[in-house]
Amino acid sequence: MSSTIDAPRASSLADLYAIAYQIEVDAVERYAMLADQMEMHNNPALVDIFRDLARAEAIHRDEICRMAGDFDVAAHARQTACWRIGESPESANLGAADYRMSPHHALQMALAAEQRALGFFRGLLADARDPDVKRLATELVGEEAGHVALCLRLLQRYPPPGGGRVAEDPDPPASQD
Amino acid sequence: MNANTVPACRAADYRSEVKPIWCPGCGDYHVLMAFTRAFVALGVRPEQVAVVSGIGCSSRIPAYTNCYGFHGVHGRALAVATGLKIVRPDLTVVVASGDGDGYSIGGNHFLHACRRNVDLTYVVMDNHIYGMTKGQPSPTTEPDFDTALTPGGTGLRPFHPLVIALASGANFVARAFSGNPAETAAIIVEAIRHPGFSFVEVLSPCVTYRPDQRAWKDRVHRAPVDATDDAARAARRVMTDDGFNLGVLYRGSRPAYAPRHDTAVTDSAELEREFEL
Numbered sequence: 001m002s003s004t005i006d007a008p009r010a011s012s013l014a015d016l017y018a019i020a021y022q023i024e025v026d027a028v029e030r031y032a033m034l035a036d037q038m039e040m041h042n043n044p045a046l047v048d049i050f051r052d053l054a055r056a057e058a059i060h061r062d063e064i065c066r067m068a069g070d071f072d073v074a075a076h077a078r079q080t081a082c083w084r085i086g087e088s089p090e091s092a093n094l095g096a097a098d099y100r101m102s103p104h105h106a107l108q109m110a111l112a113a114e115q116r117a118l119g120f121f122r123g124l125l126a127d128a129r130d131p132d133v134k135r136l137a138t139e140l141v142g143e144e145a146g147h148v149a150l151c152l153r154l155l156q157r158y159p160p161p162g163g164g165r166v167a168e169d170p171d172p173p174a175s176q177d
Numbered sequence: 178m179n180a181n182t183v184p185a186c187r188a189a190d191y192r193s194e195v196k197p198i199w200c201p202g203c204g205d206y207h208v209l210m211a212f213t214r215a216f217v218a219l220g221v222r223p224e225q226v227a228v229v230s231g232i233g234c235s236s237r238i239p240a241y242t243n244c245y246g247f248h249g250v251h252g253r254a255l256a257v258a259t260g261l262k263i264v265r266p267d268l269t270v271v272v273a274s275g276d277g278d279g280y281s282i283g284g285n286h287f288l289h290a291c292r293r294n295v296d297l298t299y300v301v302m303d304n305h306i307y308g309m310t311k312g313q314p315s316p317t318t319e320p321d322f323d324t325a326l327t328p329g330g331t332g333l334r335p336f337h338p339l340v341i342a343l344a345s346g347a348n349f350v351a352r353a354f355s356g357n358p359a360e361t362a363a364i365i366v367e368a369i370r371h372p373g374f375s376f377v378e379v380l381s382p383c384v385t386y387r388p389d390q391r392a393w394k395d396r397v398h399r400a401p402v403d404a405t406d407d408a409a410r411a412a413r414r415v416m417t418d419d420g421f422n423l424g425v426l427y428r429g430s431r432p433a434y435a436p437r438h439d440t441a442v443t444d445s446a447e448l449e450r451e452f453e454l
Contacts, residue, residue, distance in 0.1 A: 015240070029188065029189070029210075033210075034201070036196045037197070037201040037206070038201065039196065040197070040198050041200075041201060068389065072440075074184075078185065080219075082359075082360055083359045084363050085357070085358070085359060085360045085363075086358055086359060087357070087358070088282060094202070094206050094207060095202055095204065095207070095355075095356045095384075095391065095394060096202065096391075097201035097202045098201055098202055098384070099200060099201045101201070134338065136376050140179050166308070173311070173386070175202075175312035175313075175324050175326065175386060175387050176310055
């Protein structure tokens with residue numbers, strides 16, 4: 001099921017601010033949930049990574065609000081920036097989480113989310129006709145490209161664990177027998 | 178405060194400070210997101226909603242919301258919710274359950290809740306396994322699912338909750354997939370708005386005891402036809418589909434059960450007098 005088939009359209013600068021804002025709100029929510037999950041499952045390295053990612057997205061969200069000035073971007077987002085079928089592109093896939101994940105896996109998850117966001121804003125830029133929308137879309141493409149580059153740099157610091165698989169659990173959950 | 182001045186709630190306003198202890202990757206996280214998004218879309222405030230549950234992984238959900246909550250007795254969530262809705266019809270009552278709690282221990286309540294058609298929304302997170310108690314087969318487990326407890330599988334035909342709901346009189350029947358919380362939220366919104374008993378089965382993978390269910394995201398698809406208002410036709414469709422058809426499948430028009438409040442005793446002092454020895 002495609003996640004872009006019902007993506008909201010940015011026909012005005014206000015719409016684009018709202019979409020960009022909502023994408024960041026959703027990303028913050030996902031990373032915060034992942035951080036909480038890892039905290040409850042005693043994976044402290046990932047708690048820090050997911051909290052940092054949530055903080056970074058929150059900064060980006062607040063920056064969008066600042067750029068929008070007096071315009072109530074949150075209220076407009078509630079009206080227009082709504083994915084009714086798919087998910088906003090920068091949202092990490094909660095279903096792919098695993099309690100044995102390593103920092104490498106977390107960053108791969110973040111990279112995939114940033115790449116989806118980059119592709120989404122590139123699509124908006126390609127479709128944009130209004131010069132103001134084009135200008136902001138260009139800026140957002142640049143931001144997301146920066147985030148992709150950052151994830152790639154961080155991945156060099158956190159190479160894949162042996163075999164690229166999640167860690168072995170010496171005491172795995174076992175069915176009752 | 179005037180209703181017009183109450184600020185709109187954000188999804189986060191419906192979340193409590195209790196951190197979920199579900200396994201990472203569990204579909205129930207997405208269902209929690211879908212609940213909060215649905216409440217935002219409906220514009221109901223946390224104090225206007227009651228989330229009632231039974232026992233099991235999915236039934237932990239009331240603790241993770243800021244709404245009124247009742248984490249009840251195994252299989253009895255619908256009985257509690259029915260009573261609550263009858264005496265507090267102003268509340269939006271959402272019932273959360275799983276396939277073990279809802280279809281096995283609470284199977285009888287399920288039938289009669291459908292039949293009574295009280296204005297409730299019943300969301301069952303179905304992962305075809307008892308996850309909390311470590312992987313026993315549930316009523317929806319496939320007959321050949323091999324476990325240490327059931328070598329070679331149970332050999333038993335799985336329960337078909339959607340058909341049972343239709344046959345028993347549910348007024349709204351839908352199937353959703355937890356991995357798509359936006360669509361799940363939209364279905365829950367419609368289920369809550371629809372009068373009478375609304376049943377939403379959410380396919381919600383158990384990644385710990387059913388890691389094969391991670392592949393559900395590639396199997397689900399939108400139902401190729403629109404919902405029908407003919408229960409028999411809806412039942413035929415769901416009997417013959419592949420189990421991964423998503424969307425609203427049936428919208429009925431039975432009026433919701435309306436209690437005769439004029440004869441009910443709702444004043445606690447009056448009740449006390451009635452039971453005085």
